[in-house]
Amino acid sequence: MSFGKRAAWILLVLASVFLLLNTPVVWKWMYPIKYEQQIVTAALKYKVDPHLVLAIIRSESGFATDRVSKKGAVGLMQLMPETAQWIVNEAGFRPKDSQYLYDPVMNIEIGTWYLDFLLSRYDGDIVKVIAAYNAGPGKVNGWLASEQWNGTRDTVEDIPYGETRQYVQRVLYYHDRYKNIYDFQLR
Template identity: 70%
Template sequence: MTRSRSAIFVLAVLLVVFFLLNTPLVWKWMYPIKYQQQILSASQRYQVDPHLVLAIIRSESGFQPDRVSKKGAIGLMQVMPDTAEWIIEQAGLKPKGEDYLYDPDMNIQMGTWYLSFLEKRYEGDPVKVIAAYNAGPGKVSSWLAKEQWSGRRETIEDIPFGETRLYVQRVLYYHDRYQKIYTEQLE
């Protein structure tokens, strides 16, 4: 193949890739919605953005309901067992069976209720909510009080915990993607 043919071939491949990546079908394949009914139900019940719930689930478990973290968080939204007990008491939920954290519906209900709790605590600020979901509200409130972090999206790099900093960036990225791809479908 001559040099000009190679250049034309590469350009053609790049154009095809660009076209494919800009079609809704490809974006929906790359960012699927699983457990849509459970997410919509919980997000409506607790007044939480369903795109945020999707982003949390994708970041926490990759939509795998049997996922268990090294720290012991369980299920789609990676709820810690102690936090789950507190949520059940506070929210008045009635889980069925001992393995309720593995149940997608119950896990989504608990995680979404907790997001709603955090939204009330942080006046609806999604960046603080996401940080608190990962590091805990005590840590986030401490960072804010000590002025270690302003709580703004523009200052995510100031979050003292590297894990939380990366988590917030990842969840915001997924949130933005899901919101762009599924604006009408989840309303």
């Protein structure tokens, strides 16, 4: 086989592989959803973008309900027990038992309520919300007040904490991916 024919075959194979990989089935395999109904239900209830909830869960726990971080954050949305207790009191949730953060329904409900709280606090700006979800609103408010960071997506690299900077970048990446792959019909 001549070089030209071989090159043409290689190009054809590569184009076929690219087309195969660039299909909704492959993208959904790469970016799966677990607990879809619970996420959509909580997103509807609190008027939060379900793609944001998905991106947070993917970044925080990879959909593992039993995940506990080194700092003590628990469950799908990696809620700190103190923050979760504040939310439970503030929102009037009634957990069944002391292990409620391991319950996917309760964890998603509490975490989505908190995202709604942060969205209200930051006028719907998801970049600031994501940063506050990770570092806490006090830190984010301090960065904004001292002009260490202006709160925009274009200046994420200015976030003083490396962990938060990387977290915001990761969540935005997943948010964009999930938004391009899944179309939720929220009513």
